[in-house]
Amino acid sequence: MKLSGPLREFQDRLGHVFATPDYLIRAVTHSSMSSPHRDDNQRLEFLGDRVLGLVMSEALLNADVNAAEGLLAPRFNALVRKETCADVARQIDLGAVLKLGRSEMLTGGRRKEALLADAMEAVIAAIYVDAGFEVARDRVVAMWGDRIHNVEKDARDAKTALQEFAQGQGEAPPSYVEIARSGPDHAPIFTIEARLQSGATEQAQAPSKRQAEQAAAKALLDRVQGESK
Template sequence: MSGQRVKLAADLAAFATRIGHDFRRPELLARAVTHASLSSPTRPSNERLEFLGDRVLGLSIATALFQQDGTAAEGQLAPRFNALVRQETCAEIAREVGLGDVLKLGRSEMLSGGRRKEALLGDALEAVIAAIYLDAGFDAARDIVLRLWGDRIEKAAQVDTRDPKSSLQEWAQARGLPPPTYTETARSGPDHQPVFTVEARLANGETASGTAPGKRAAEQSAARALLARMEQQE
């Protein structure tokens, strides 16, 4: 085994320790961290695992929320669920466990900052969850999910988990206004780690801006700020 392969195996073993699972089939973890940019006929990417992991994650979180609050209606559980399984949350947890450090990426993806990209991190975490599920079953995967998500699950019932863009659009439609518009007004930072500033605007002339590492996150930040202002004025 070459020195590079030895290092990769050691890095993956350290990552497995961080997330709390001892893989009986370490090849599953290796596949879970392999992006399509480095895949080949003999080296499959993590895309199929991502598909499966999304479902394992969803069932784990839905069950936890259902059991946590026996009085919550479906309309209360759904936004909590969406907040916990959305890409931003998965990427945040992926960063906490250092998943980006062990991603196997093609050269172009690596040079473009793939290890920090929200979509790649979120997808890879779902693939890792699937790898655990295939390696040790649903209970093991669920236990890892609950540990990694930690008090986020409990806090979901205590914070506003509405999607800001959807909420702002609903606010506008309820008052006879067309959907808000979003305009990128600034972009800073290096190409591999850009920071976006986006302006949200309502047809009544009200605006607010948001800044974040991702364009979608910046739009949500702007929508959240604008919605808060509109609700305060009522």
């Protein structure tokens, strides 16, 4: 099967030309578009998650030959988590070529973090089955780029770091409250407030609750850590 113009352009952004284009087509086909004659990307997603894990494990070992397992594990988690996969997907504009059913289209599926992350894993698997591990590894390392070497500062997500800070102060875990939701149903914007028992609060907005919670947690953590210095 030949690729459409947008998918050919996506190959350029991806940095890999598929010998078997069907792999890429399957990787960008969401389950809302599957049919008896059209496979979706769920099986590729399963495989891509494992390929990504192996690539990141190897990359971290090579990046810091002296790091102990206790340091490598949180770095690994930061590099393979859904937020990071979705961020890379946005970097290569994967959402623009996703094949979605009507319901997903109407609810802003091209911008959904979980959907983008799953599709990113499926694309990694598509490269792997099309060209083998070495090519897949090279493309993943290129797309993840500086994230691999700068992962130390992102090894703990902001919510976890804020919770650890609260525990260190003898406080209850932070809470997250949805303050507002704006925009149309297919492209909502959530306003979340992060709260500490001490009374400190910070708000943030994002297209998903998870992103807004993380952003609010980071803002609050930056504030309270700055005040404690």
